[in-house]
Amino acid sequence: MRDVLEQTDEQLVAAARQGDDGAFEQIVRRYEPVVAATVIGMLGQCAEAEDVGQETFMRLHKGLGRFRGEASLKTYITRIAINLSLNELKRRKRRRSILVRKPVEEFHNLEARGESAEGRDTREMVRQGIDQLDDKFRPVIVLRLIDGYSTDETAKILEIPVGTVLSRLARAQDKLKAILISEERG
Amino acid sequence: MREAVSASGATGFGYMFTERVMKRIKAERTRSSGAEKEIAPTLFESLLKAFRPVAIAGVAAALALMVYNIVDSRDLSFSAALGVPEATLEEALGSPLSSALEELS
Numbered sequence: 001m002r003d004v005l006e007q008t009d010e011q012l013v014a015a016a017r018q019g020d021d022g023a024f025e026q027i028v029r030r031y032e033p034v035v036a037a038t039v040i041g042m043l044g045q046c047a048e049a050e051d052v053g054q055e056t057f058m059r060l061h062k063g064l065g066r067f068r069g070e071a072s073l074k075t076y077i078t079r080i081a082i083n084l085s086l087n088e089l090k091r092r093k094r095r096r097s098i099l100v101r102k103p104v105e106e107f108h109n110l111e112a113r114g115e116s117a118e119g120r121d122t123r124e125m126v127r128q129g130i131d132q133l134d135d136k137f138r139p140v141i142v143l144r145l146i147d148g149y150s151t152d153e154t155a156k157i158l159e160i161p162v163g164t165v166l167s168r169l170a171r172a173q174d175k176l177k178a179i180l181i182s183e184e185r186g
Numbered sequence: 187m188r189e190a191v192s193a194s195g196a197t198g199f200g201y202m203f204t205e206r207v208m209k210r211i212k213a214e215r216t217r218s219s220g221a222e223k224e225i226a227p228t229l230f231e232s233l234l235k236a237f238r239p240v241a242i243a244g245v246a247a248a249l250a251l252m253v254y255n256i257v258d259s260r261d262l263s264f265s266a267a268l269g270v271p272e273a274t275l276e277e278a279l280g281s282p283l284s285s286a287l288e289e290l291s
Contacts, residue, residue: 021208021211021212024208024211025204025208028203028208029204032198032199032204033196033197033198036196036199037196037197040199041196049199050199050203053203054203054206054207057207057211058207058210058214061211
């Protein structure tokens with residue numbers, strides 16, 4: 001078990017390709033936080049978020065043979081997560097249904113984080129603000145500010161020019177600021 | 187605001203997420219191996235389906251030819267239907283034998 005924990009991404013991918021379930025399980029454990037931050041950042045704390053998270057790893061498992069290692073495994077997984085989240089947002093728009101949202105605690109282990117009630121409120125407010133952003137701006141905010149990717153990495157994941165990332169980030173921040181101010185006043 | 191946004195990120199999907207993913211992968215694998223086992227009967231069934239219209243058309247054509255033969259020969263016998271001429275062995279072998287016998291006698 002310890003061996004698996006110490007293996008690099010490349011070693012784990014190679015082992016998983018050979019059918020080693022333990023290696024793939026380790027990949028899932030290693031990248032669950034990354035996928036969760038991306039998917040929940042994109043979709044919000046809803047029932048579909050975990051489905052998209054699971055589907056991200058299912059796609060990764062099926063596509064391991066296609067992974068050439070040109071990008072890092074983290075970037076590759078995030079790209080899958082972003083694409084699936086965008087698909088889900090499109091589906092959501094089509095359905096125009098009211099989503100049944102799960103309680104926040106189900107997705108975030110808040111007690112473990114030792115967060116104060118005020119911190120929780122701020123986080124929830126920001127989360128709701130991000131939910132209100134357009135599909136065009138949301139991935140940039142999620143990747144740059146939540147996942148912590150660089151502008152270059154964000155551009156590669158979203159397959160858009162660096163300049164577009166920068167302009168969308170600036171506009172997204174302005175919009176988010178406006179949303180948060182209006183929520184605070186209201 | 188950047189700090190607040192970055193702090194708003196989720197850290198996981200919840201308890202036993204990895205186990206749920208692995209369970210799905212194993213279930214998918216079982217399903218696909220089951221599908222492979224079903225390939226043989228599926229192939230046979232599809233061949234049967236493809237052959238059926240050809241067989242029906244063939245039988246229809248044979249029946250049509252038999253009817254034509256019966257009408258043409260004005261004979262209701264089975265050999266007429268098949269278009270087989272009624273001939274003795276001698277006739278079948280041809281006249282050279284009979285002519286040779288005649289010559290000998």
